Amino acid sequence: MASIKGNIELAHGSRIGVVGGGPAGSFFSFYALEYARRFDLDIHLDIFEPKDFTKVGAGGCNHCGGIISESLVQHLATDGIVIPSEIIQRGINTYTMHTEHGSRVIRSPSDEHRIASVFRGCGPRGCLDVNQRGFDNYLLGLCSDRGAEVIHEKVASLERAGDQVRVSTSKSEDREYDLVVGAVGLNKKGLELFKSVCPAYSLPVTTRTYISEFFMKPEEIQDNFGDSMHVFLLDIPHITFGALIPKENYVTLVLLGKDIDKKVVKNFITSKEVRSCFPKDFPMERAMTCTCYPYVNVKQGNHPFADRVVLIGDSGSSKLYKNGIGAAFLTGKAAASTAIFEGVGEADFKSFYEPICKDLDRDNQVGKLIFWVTRLIQKSPVLKRGLLDRLAKEQGDEQSMLRLSSVLWDTFTGSAGYRDILKRFVYPKQVAGLIWSVIGSNLSVLKSKNYEKQKAGPSL
Ligand SMILES: Cc1cc2nc3c(=O)[nH]c(=O)nc-3n(C[C@H](O)[C@H](O)[C@H](O)COP(=O)(O)OP(=O)(O)OC[C@H]3O[C@@H](n4cnc5c(N)ncnc54)[C@H](O)[C@@H]3O)c2cc1C
Known part of the structure; x- marks a missing residue:
């Protein structure tokens, strides 16, 4: 009317x-x-x-x-919608960042920062758990x-x-x-x-992405993944972001990037860093029960x-x-x-x-800029070493404000707006700390390489 x-x-x-x-x-x-x-x-x-x-x-x-971000969990709770526990496959309270130069477990910046992993449907193809x-x-x-x-x-x-x-x-x-x-x-x-x-x-x-579900025993998931979302900053062409998300008896693999196809997926799952997250003889390809290439909005x-x-x-x-x-x-x-x-x-x-x-x-x-920086880091061993060093210092310091950890937490989980993430990232003390870590960690790698060379003696 x-x-x-x-x-x-x-x-x-x-x-x-x-x-x-x-x-x-x-x-x-x-x-x-x-x-x-x-x-x-x-x-x-x-x-x-x-x-x-x-x-x-x-x-x-x-x-x-x-992944249901904590900001959404909180918005829903404010409006009286509390996601029932039987919908939640697993509560995620840390993430583990893997690079070719090592991994870091990063705990949630605060106790309220918890995210949930769920299935959108009733489980992957072949799932027998009613x-x-x-x-x-x-x-x-x-x-x-x-x-x-x-x-x-x-x-x-x-x-x-x-x-x-x-x-x-x-x-x-x-x-x-x-x-x-x-x-x-x-x-x-x-x-x-x-x-x-x-x-x-x-x-x-839109652009094409990739998802598959690895069927695993719950105790294997607990031992290998825990309540942690595993994210990978690896220099593999076409992949902007790769993650393994533990659920109750499945682990969900998500790949975001450009033109993801079977070859790109194979490069990812056979990489040393991804392979080492699974039990030693785990049949990676056979365990992928449900696979799809959905589109994402860019x-x-x-x-x-x-x-x-x-x-x-x-x-x-x-x-x-x-x-x-x-x-x-x-x-x-x-x-x-x-x-x-x-x-x-x-x-x-x-x-x-x-x-x-x-x-x-x-x-x-602003998100595009953040993912551009993420891609730069993915391609640069120097920056990756610096990032790992800074995270280790932050996580090891009880008094730390966990600035970088919270920036990465929000980038990987999507819990905050990209402008907010950028504002927190460019905080002067945090940028200075990061630069210091980049210089320090790479100098010590250089020193240990020189030492190894000297120890090996002059080559004939
Ligand atoms: C690889 C990947 C991973 C992702 N991971 C996450 C994540 O972890 N967390 C997160 O928050 N978001 C994630 N997303 C994004 C998320 O899936 C979408 O943003 C979200 O599903 C959008 O919801 P929607 O209701 O708009 O669309 P959809 O969830 O796609 O729902 C659309 C519905 O419309 C129905 N429909 C279509 N055509 C018709 C028709 N003609 N008549 C009637 N019904 C129709 C479909 O059956 C469908 O049920 C991910 C996306 C991708 C691609």
């Missing part, structure tokens, strides 16, 4: 159709229903989701490393509890129908909505559907809204490489508050929703 202000607003009996029941679709639905309840607004909300998140393997999974519970299913359940209707169908087309948007699937009758929310992740066909109802929208730019879509249409999560704006679920939370919640409290016209989304997307975009620009 058009309001007195001239905006397009939802009213009693309005219908919302959410296309996609991943985290973005669920967060939007949860908050839209919650705000409508508080506003005494009687709305109907349908979520279209073809996947069955209670199934194991690809059919029930939205491929992801499954007790596994997935994160996406849990979120969707919260929405159903609040009155959302989940329609297990794939949306096939969208079109304008007078003042409404018509949603069609191949299985049931068309439905019309006062607002349609695009939360289809990076599914290209799903995103293309929105071009017909949101003509100014341009699709996000540049957000433009203008993800129109009258009665808004795109959220990966389909709209995400966080570069990290904490995509956190970005789905931010954009889903912002779109829900705009729709319920402000209106569902293009102007409303521009005033109240677009600033959130722009802010994520600005932060991602």
Whole structure:
């Protein structure tokens, strides 16, 4: 309905159709229903989701490393959503950074800095443990509890129908909505559907990544990985970031970078540093039970809204490489508050929703700089030695403020914004300490090399 202000607003009996029941679709639905309840607004909300998140393997999974950042855990807790323990595969309280020049275990900068690892679906292909519970299913359940209707169908087309948007699937009758929310992740066909109802929208730019699950005995995981996320700063072409994330009886391998293919994966898993994380005779390739090459967002879509249409999560704006679920939370919640409290016209989304997307975009620009520096470090033995030396000093000092450790913790876990990370990284005392470590650690390597040469005597 058009309001007195001239905006397009939802009213009693309005219908919302959410296309996609991943985290973005669920967060939007949860908050839209919650705000409508508080506003005494009687709305109907349908979520279209073809996947069955209670199934194991690809059919029930939205491929992801499954790290829930502590900032998201805290945001959710503030709003009364406490992730149940049966969803959490493992609480992560340290990370271990591996380079060709050694490793460092880095403890969480504070006791509150804890992250959780989860499965998005019900477990990898071949998983027989019926007790596994997935994160996406849990979120969707919260929405159903609040009155959302989940329609297990794939949306096939969208079109304008007078003042409404018509949603069609191949299985049931068309439905019309006062607002349609695009939360289809990076599914290209799903995103293309929105071009017909949101003509100014341009699709996000993506790149291919890699995930696989190693099946292991829980005691082997505890002995070899502990409650630590293992990250690798190795000079392997195409890889910007590699991590092994321990779960209950699986270890998830995540590779981010450019043009990742089988050869790049093989180079990574056969590297000495990765191999040494696993038991000696562990059959690496045979134990990889579930493998996929999902896309990740490297540049957000433009203008993800129109009258009665808004795109959220990966389909709209995400966080570069990290904490995509956190970005789905931010954009889903912002779109829900705009729709319920402000209106569902293009102007409303521009005033109240677009600033959130722009802010994520600005932060991602700084993120690109941070990952450029990370790549420099990956390629430079001199810098890697300095970094390891500085971390060892910090972690060994009880009084230390753990500045570098917390910067790296937030970079690897995605728990803080990139601008915040950069600000903390360029703190003068910290930069000076790092430079000192780079010089000191490399001088001692040089000295020991010279000593070895002298000991070996003059060559004939
Ligand atoms: C390798 C990798 C590792 C990652 N690791 C992490 C991590 O550890 N932590 C983190 O926070 N983020 C991580 N992310 C990012 C995270 O997975 C995404 O940002 C997040 O899933 C986005 O949520 P979403 O709801 O927008 O999209 P999705 O999770 O992709 O959900 C989209 C949903 O839409 C549905 N859909 C698609 N088309 C249609 C249609 N036509 N009709 C109806 N439904 C449809 C799909 O079935 C799907 O359920 C990772 C990403 C990658 C690629």
